[in-house]
Amino acid sequence: MVRIDVENIVNSLALAPVSVAPEYQKKGIGSQLIYAALKNAKELSYRSVIVLGHKDYYPKFGFKLASLWNIKAPFEVPDEVFMALELTDNSLENVHGIIQYSKAFSE
Numbered sequence: 509m510v511r512i513d514v515e516n517i518v519n520s521l522a523l524a525p526v527s528v529a530p531e532y533q534k535k536g537i538g539s540q541l542i543y544a545a546l547k548n549a550k551e552l553s554y555r556s557v558i559v560l561g562h563k564d565y566y567p568k569f570g571f572k573l574a575s576l577w578n579i580k581a582p583f584e585v586p587d588e589v590f591m592a593l594e595l596t597d598n599s600l601e602n603v604h605g606i607i608q609y610s611k612a613f614s615e
């Protein structure tokens with residue numbers, strides 16, 4: 509889980525890491541994993557997901573530049589690889605700030 513640090517803390521999720529063994533890549537497995545994760549997140553009532561990843565891969569799942577909402581990573585990262593997805597309509601409206609990753613991401 510991650511938090512987006514605004515005046516009011518907003519809980520969100522981070523999608524990472526995603527990995528498919530080289531010999532099984534380009535068979536749709538990565539996409540299925542991501543669609544399943546997003547479906548689970550929605551069922552658990554999460555409203556948005558953040559990802560740091562390939563700029564050409566994640567947009568096909570609906571991710572857009574996090575900078576569109578003025579959502580920033582807590583470290584230096586190129587704008588085009590830091591993305592966010594609204595799981596419910598306009599869930600990131602008026603949400604902006606710096607992501608706070610949970611401890612699991614640094615362990």
Ligand SMILES: CC(C)(COP(=O)(O)OP(=O)(O)OC[C@H]1O[C@@H](n2cnc3c(N)ncnc32)[C@H](O)[C@@H]1OP(=O)(O)O)[C@@H](O)C(=O)NCCC(=O)NCCS
Binds near residue numbers: 527528533540561562
């Ligand atoms: C990224 C990764 C998870 C994709 O898994 P996958 O099972 O090969 O993905 P899928 O088969 O579902 O999707 C393949 C599609 O994504 C595209 N794609 C795969 N890797 C891509 C990349 N790095 N950048 C852009 N497009 C990519 C393929 O060209 C293909 O496009 P198409 O559907 O138009 O033919 C896999 O390549 C991987 O494990 N890479 C190494 C680890 C990594 O970089 N993870 C991402 C960390 S953010």
